[in-house]
Amino acid sequence: MAGPAPLIALQGVHRTFERGRVSALDGVDLTIATGESIALVGKSGSGKSSLLHIATGLDAPGRGRVLWQGAPIESRRRWAALRRNEIGIVFQDFHLLPTLTARQNVELALMGAGLSGAEQHRRAEAALERVGLGHRLHQLPSRLSGGERQRVAIARALVREPLVLFADEPTGNLDSASAEAVFALLFELHRQAGATLVLVTHDDDLAARCGRLVRLADGRIVEDRVLREGAAA
């Protein structure tokens, strides 16, 4: 008897750029199960970010398909709904709006959820508390350190309590101390909330802390192995 469908499945995904001259993904098959922590590693240009974009619906495959809990996702609207409710994404560049406070930046992810202003405030403050920024609610991004900004971005990605969190080189713009703190936070949140974590990184040491490692090269998966059963380090 077949088990439950994976949370996300990529089947035969191809993606090219520049009118087909550059191949970013070349027939990728990948399944992501609920509760996993996966490190997507590879050199620059190996296709990590392209894979993340397609797995989150930010981009569409040229060929192949993506399934969410066994059902193919094809419309922009459906992908937007998934990103609104089930998928959180953290980027290397934080992408915080400079004129909004930390709390307001987190509230952006709650807009359109039918929540009152007070409820938006409460949830945004709770998310910022979780990432250790309860005391920086009303600070503009320009008054926050790089590590703090990334933590605001993480709070924004988590505020709707998604089933899966994708983090694309989340420490790429941080010093080593801040990077370690952000990683510790991501793994702690993964352990506490049980959310699936997909971490894009080129750092093998950090990748080794995940439960599973997927390595890409030239748009193909060249290594996919379980590092440890159960939760991440």
Place this chain on the structure above:
Amino acid sequence: MTLFGFAFSNLARRPARTLLTFLGIALAVGTAVALLALGRGITDSVARGFDEHGATLVVSPRSATDIMTGRLPEALGGKIAAVPGIAEVSGELYAFTVAPNGEHVLSAGWAPDSSVWTDTPLIAGRLPAEDASEVLLGDVAARVLGVEVGDSIDLFDEEFEVVGIARFATAINRGLIAMMLPQLQEASLRPGQVSFFSVQLDPGLDAASVERTKREVEARLPVIVSDAEEFTARDRNVKVLEAISNAVSLVALAMGALSLLSALLLSVQERTREIGMLAAMGWSDARIVALIVVEGLVIGVAGCAGGLLIGIFASSFFSAIPSIGNLIAFSPRASDFALPLALAIPLCAVGAAYPAWRAVRLRPAEALRQP
């Protein structure tokens, strides 16, 4: 945070551009309001000028395209007066001439027995005598020409004595030089001619009787009978001025919409990554479009409000300029605001919708890759 709050925040992030866009729309709407008020003001001023003379109907040549070129034989007045329902007929001649100080002034010749003379609100002097080279000036004309009762003034290469000054109620009459009809016919080389006949009907005529009287006159003579507003609205010069006003108003509004469109296009282009981020957070295309359209409408509505104030101010300003205010009553009405607003707000929505559509056309990953 609400969509409106976020839209306001986005506008506040670029205060200089927001202010310039606001000013662009406000100036466009203000220009449109002022021009429409100007166009209507011309029509109203002329029509009110007729009303002030007590004219119920105006009988003008069928072939005339405007007031100044209309010519009718004065003798036609008797035939018009013979039509049942007509109480009084008075021939009036109008002609522009150049005053000694170079000002172009409108001169009027009114029949000696016309009730216009008896209703003239004199503030100095007396009425002109029937056979003398005498004129009566509206108070604005007297001020502009710098003459008083007892002074002489050269008009049509003849010397006239200023014998009276009147303060009429309407701008057009206040800028007038009036004389007895035969004097103007002779001075302007139009003997026996009038521009039109001013007609007063028997009191108590109902609307059907008025219509019957008009048709009767038109059946007997090669003329058009109309009330003051119809007469003015048919005037070619007035039509040309109104058409110019309307055309320039539309151009001004289109420029305002283009100003908004370019500002929003630039804003959306600059914020492509930010819009990609909103999409990455799960914002639907509709919500992103709504955000940008709301931003456009906020500036658009604010610009329209500013434009109305500019229009009112401009109208007051123009009225205060003697060369304009002396001729035209120039106060905007609600109807002058309606057209600019009815066009400007949808134009702003369209101007905002296009950049919004461009913004959501990109895949989020593509937007996030933008520099």
